[in-house]
Amino acid sequence: MNVATPFTTMTTSQTVDAPSTERILENLSHPVLALNAEGNIVYANSAAEASFGGWVIGLNIRDLFPGFAPASANVAEASSLVLVTKKDVAYDATLTPLGSAQFVLDLRLSTGPQQLTIVPDLDDLTGLAKRNMFMSHLTGAINRDDSASVAVHCLDLDRFKMVNDTLGHGIGDLLLKKVAERLTGACRKGDIVARLGGDEFVVLQHEVREPADAEKLAARIVDLVGRTYVLNGHTINIGVSVGVAMQGDFTQARDILRNGDLALYEAKRAGRGRYRVFEAGMDDLLHKRREMEIDLRRALALKQFELHYQPILDLSNDTVIGFEALLRWKHPVRGNVPPLDFIALAEENGLIVKIGEWVLRTACLEAASWSDGMIVAVNVSPLQFKADTLLETVASALEKSSLSAERLEIEITEGALLDDTDNVLQTLKALRELGVKISMDDFGTGYSSLSYLQKFPFSKIKIDRTFVASANADSEAILRAVAGLGTSLGMAITAEGVETAEQLARIRGERCTHVQGYLTGRPMAPEMISSFLARPKPHQ
């Protein structure tokens, strides 16, 4: 007899006795809330009270679900969303408008992690998705059975920190908002732009039929984000570096993002303000660089560095007046690692500051044992200037070694003068006041702006070896011009990389005052110096 079961014997007469909607609501096992236009809770059923800890009427919905953000401004239709409480309990929710700016929110405990709905998790400042939300979108897109694939663009703003430091966080935040707008504007509807933190953004591009589609967007991003901003009357120029990774056959969300990061790293290394597409070799490269970095970090402690010294010859009397200290890395497995292979890396990770300090101290100590008056020239990286400790390091190296300041020559490259010039000039002046000589290294290789020579009275200009090596008319003209200029500014001129007697003869004719090179002396270990100085004059 199934008449006894209440569910199967509904008759029209019973609908008359139907319980009040209020009672039904109160007896539902899942929470139901009603909200007004401001999101304030105006009704909560018992399940809601029980689930959210008592009296919730009068609270704002964001007090329960901090991330509450209706999917669209279109409030005319019901929308489903996933809401997460402060205690990370997730609900599948349906928000239905009741008219007159009221809503009912029907909440069911989420059934598990495999749900496809995406938890809205938005960045307060820009309104863009945050990392978790981005990852869910990416995972969803990859798993979708779809012939078109996706691309991920990892972005890093160039010079953002400078804007923040010089114009303040207020402007920095405004700038981030504008960047977010431009990114959104550059993308198609459905693409996801997210802010991962700080000045790091990432874009998920859908419907990438061929790599060119992704490259096109990357190029557009570089162009658009790099255009001038006008904010509160300030004109701001920043750039963006982009790393692009395409969805491969077996890629996971995390892999794509990592590949994008690797490509971003390459874009930054290549000079920023550009994009790079991930290539298979990139992880290998990075891996090698990481290993090198680990070795480099240990090298100082393990005393793998040495200084060798290359003689500097005064052309007026053909005598050696001192030596340039050159860094050598003797690695137990790699062997002799040339500076070209590790200096750039040391500059990238900042190790150069520590290494440079060691070089200064060691060079001063060793030079102090040389015969009277011999100078020692030491290369200083632009980063050492930025580190703000250079002056202190030099002063203490001189003091500890008892080397007189006139015997130390600091060599800087144009790179040091490129940015933050005022600070650098101050440091240079302070160094000169200590009595230290300052020379401009590698002149002719970078911007070679003559204004650098005017900004600071260098004691010496070192002309890059390329102008010495090539015997063509142009190189000679440049050599002559720089030598003439230096002479008239009262600066000594060193020609570097002199290897043949013919080159030496040519340089003598060009008003250079000093030379350095294999011909006049190869770099040597410190213990060779005394015998080198004791030998009879070799040249002419």
Added chain:
Amino acid sequence: MTASLYRLVYYSRNHVSGDAAEFATHVDDILAKSRQNNRRDEITGALLFNAGCFAQVLEGPLEKIEATFERIQQDDRHGDVSLLALNSIAARSFPNWAMGFVGTSNGDAERFAGISASSGFDISRLSGDQIHTLLRDLTIEEEAVA
């Protein structure tokens, strides 16, 4: 209370290709939109172009100028937008033009030479008339090197 007035001057490279008629359509379109928006935003100014470049003066409340420039900046119809000046001004130079327009490049190099010698590129010291001349000359210069 009226917000203080600002003037922004830029020039850019024209990306609109096609024949004269097509170009004219684009310019008409830009002008129509500009006049409509600028009237709303209390912006006045002038736009000029020749075959290679646009140059524009925008004057009005800073906030509006910034928002408008942000839109213009991202417009596909031009690129390489170079901002020449952004400064506060005492009065408008184009009070009656939601967007005035000078479209032909009649060489006025001598007159420009006089202006640039006396005031360089200090736009704020130029009258509206002089700005025209300056901008026109910039575009002529650009055309010559293009």
